[in-house]
Amino acid sequence: MPAHHARSCDRPVCSGPATASLTYDYAGRRAWLDDLDDEYDPHAYDLCADHADRLTVPRGWACEDRRSAVRPLFHVQVADPSGRHRADVAV
Secondary structure: OOOOOOOEOOOOOOOOEEEEEEEEEOOOOEEEEEEOOOOOOOOOEEEEHHHHHOOOOOOOOEEEEOOOOOOOOOEEEEEOOOOOOEEEEEO
């Protein structure tokens, strides 16, 4: 089983664990918030729960929040047995 590396929020000065992905279409003036995927997407911005919940889009844009309704109570950092890799686990 591969070790998953914890991803942090992409917002400057935030080191909170990422829980959502933000993608957008400039031409269509649309943005989407999705649950964080296990695979890193270089075309998406990873956001912590706080920044995802407070997200606002420019006037004239639409934002669709497609995150699951059930949110984890908290996230914990878990190290693999070697101690070299950490994973973010939702609880």
